[in-house]
Amino acid sequence: MSRWSGTWLSGAGSAMEPREGDPRWRGDGLGLPERGPGSVAGTGARLVAFLVDLVLASLATSLFVDRDFEDPASLWTFNLVAVGVWLVITAVGVSLAGFTPGKLLLGLRVVRMDGASMVGPLRALPRALLAGLIIPAAIWDRDGRGFHDRLTGTIELRYR
Template identity: 40%
Template sequence: MPRWIDTWLPGSGPAAPASAHPGERFGLPAEGISSVAGFGRRLAALTVDWLLGYGITALFLGAQVATAPFTVLAVWFLVTAVPVALFGASAGMTALGIRVASIGSEPVVGVPRAVLRTALIALVVPPLVRDADGRGWHDRAARTVVVRQR
């Protein structure tokens, strides 16, 4: 019988047997294209997206951007969620050569899961708590995995 914590988050069934590399249970290779992206690339892509959101907000607000952190957050949210929903990658992810892949047969992540994933990233903690496959709570909840494109 699974523990109660295994049931509240989609994709978090009973503990899977130890795998040789992250993403093995999803059929992903150990390295190269389509392998699980590392934390460093993911953090760098997030930083690029955040700076892009900050820059766009600064274009409209000028020097007042420092007093409008929620506006920057809203712009970052749009700059991240919309392209992930439509194309599977934000500008920062594309620059770093990674993308969000859906676990299952769906070709794209889609709007509801991209919005959920991005909202959980905004909470900061979910991306930091990762499983053996390198997926944070945000990826587990959205049933996604971040993979390398190049």
């Protein structure tokens, strides 16, 4: 017999206890393996791939934009262009190949949930814009899909 009060009277930790039907690992609810190729990419690997792409965008920007760190306008211009370069790297890479240089380095790939072969620009651009806001990418569900992935019908998986 279940209590009418639910889990809130049992303490905060009781809500985290596994229940029947809960996924056992990230991606279990989607029929994905627990680890190895085809499993949901881990948060640490996603973060490192994101940082690699940011560094590459900054390096590419420094080749074309003069920056003076003492001049606030120059710094703002540099940062704005670097974000734009990151957005292009991310949207084009995910749209055409399913990965960015950082994702490729870490063995990650973005795929569509419906099984189509390419993510395409109509999903990749909004996904990149949302990931750039950080918050949607930091919120994920039990299957490990970020909010930006849920909104665009994609998921980030390991491919090796």
